[in-house]
Amino acid sequence: MAGIRLAVPGTAKKGETVEIKALIQHAMESGFRRGSRGEAIPRDIITQFECTYNGEQVFAADFHPAIAANPILTFYLVADVSGEIEFTWIDQNGQSWSDSKTLTVA
């Protein structure tokens, strides 16, 4: 579970605004569904997302059950200096997944 796909440009010019896409495989079980025997399926969702650039927060999101399965986010970042862009997802139980990409600023 929890496959992460990231789309981050490898290089950028200083001051350029680059587009970032981040997807994580997750059912985002809403807690409103019922199983085949009518039993309630408990909620199991990712509640938080954060993107940091050289340790500083660039963008973050709070999710509720209305976010579709395999949540995808497209957002932007200003390329400043070369460094690590780190992505972290945290679910309702505190479990977290992260991945990172290196951005080279020419």
Next chain:
Amino acid sequence: MIEQTDLNRRRFLTVSSGAVMIAALPLAAYADHEDLVRARGELFGDRRIQDGRVTVTLPPIAENGHSVPLSVSVDSPMTPDDYVKRVAIFSPRNPLPNVAQFHFTPRSGKAEVSTRIRMSGTQIIQAVAEMSDGSLWGGGKETVVTLAACVVL
């Protein structure tokens, strides 16, 4: 003959003004929604929300309510002195009024975000943006949902 034209014009005006009233009705209806108003109050208090600067993009018709592409953009220079702090998304018809909250920084460069949401029925999705100066701006977009996610959401 002249009378006939006149009558048509009068009838046209009556019908068209009626259509305008009907079109304006949903605006009044969603603002009354208690859950949405409460959820908005929990995040922003009872501060005044001005209309504008926030653009919500949704397809006019969503065939599948399980995954509807949503984009929100806010008109802001995104400089350290003037940027968008956060944008909250609300739904008047889903089981829960809160959809998501997005936090921006001047390093975001652009106050724009896209994701995919669940919609349990035709409704006007609303977005409220809080600027770095504390002002609130709001916008919304209606989507007709043919297969609602509410059946199995």
